[in-house]
Amino acid sequence: MKTHRVSVFALFAFLLVLPAFAQDGAKETAKSGESWSEYYYVNVPLEKVYPHRLGYVISYRKGGAQLGQAYIPMKWFSKAGGKGELIRLATGTEWPYMTVYYKDGVFDHVRLFVRASLSHESWGNLPPGVPGDEKFDIEDLKLEY
Structure with missing residues (x-):
């Protein structure tokens, strides 16, 4: 016992x-x-996505009520493993956004989550006076917050 x-x-x-x-x-x-990844990401809500013959002009929400603009070249989306990925969202309540990935503090790639339907209010036509082709000749994405 x-x-x-x-x-x-x-x-x-x-x-x-x-x-x-x-x-x-x-x-x-x-x-x-x-166990830590060398990547980190930032989710950015989009206001408008403007298609352009050389890429996309993105109007995104900065801190407060300010808007920022980003130019994303079409060549980033042209191949697997490129710097960009376009993901088309079906109908639902999720608003379009982009996720920007950084590797060791340097821009690596971006994913655009946009509505599949171009008639959705998040898509727009480029307003006159938007700077042209030279804005798409970039190698990395620098966002203002």
């Missing part, structure tokens, strides 16, 4: 101590940075 109590106590003590070792292992992994 006494050996039974000792073995139950030993098992209980083991079960109490086991989570402490598991947590120490998790802390070591987090400290070493092995």
Whole structure:
């Protein structure tokens, strides 16, 4: 009977101590940075998407009530593994947005989530006076926040 109590106590003590070792292992992994990705992303809500023969002019929401503009070249979307991906959203309540990915703090690629229907209010026609072709000759995307 006494050996039974000792073995139950030993098992209980083991079960109490086991989570402490598991947590120490998790802390070591987090400290070493092995589980951290070199990528981070920023989701940006879009106001309007203007198609252009050389790409897309994006009007996006900055901090407060201000709008920013981004020029995304069509060549970024032309090949697999390029700098851009166009994802067409079906009908629903989700508003168009873009996700900008950075690798080690430097722009890597962008994903545009836009409505499939060009009649959706998020699509627009380019207003007159918007700067032209030279704005699409870029290699990275710099957003203002």
